[in-house]
Every structure is written in C-alpha cells, then in structure tokens.
Amino acid sequence: MERCPACRARFKEEPVCYRCGADLSMLLAIEAEATSLERQAVALLGVGAWVEAHHVAERALVLQFSPLAAAIRDLAHWEIGHS
C-alpha cells in the first residue's frame, strides 16, 4: 500500500492515516499476510512443490494482487500441466 485508500494521502507506515484518520491496521495485516504467503510460495517453488506453490500463490492473490504472486501462480500452473 503506497497511499491511503480513503483519501490517497501518501502512506507513512502508520496504522492510522495522518490526513483523514482512516484506520489502516486491517489493511496492513492483510498486506503482511499476503507478503508472508508470497514468501511461502517462493520457497515452495524452490523445492518444486508446484501444487502447493500454486495454492499458496492463489491465497496471496485473493488478499492482494502482486505481480510476483501472479507469476508464481502462472509458473506453478504451467509446471503442473507439464510434469
């Protein structure tokens, strides 16, 4: 998250927006969870666990879109179909 979703103020790593006071703690928790899942997916790719990597990347993408998680999902999907 780079900007407050409510007022578009630049995000300053605080759980409350400095400009509009929006509570961003839930969003931060979701973002942290998505990042954690993304790391797990990378680790699973590293050991060739394609089905698990695909599953974990999908879960990360449900929480938050990221090009890395999307790439992992697509690669794992391709590997599942070609192995």
Ligand SMILES: [Zn+2]
């Ligand atoms: Zn705001």
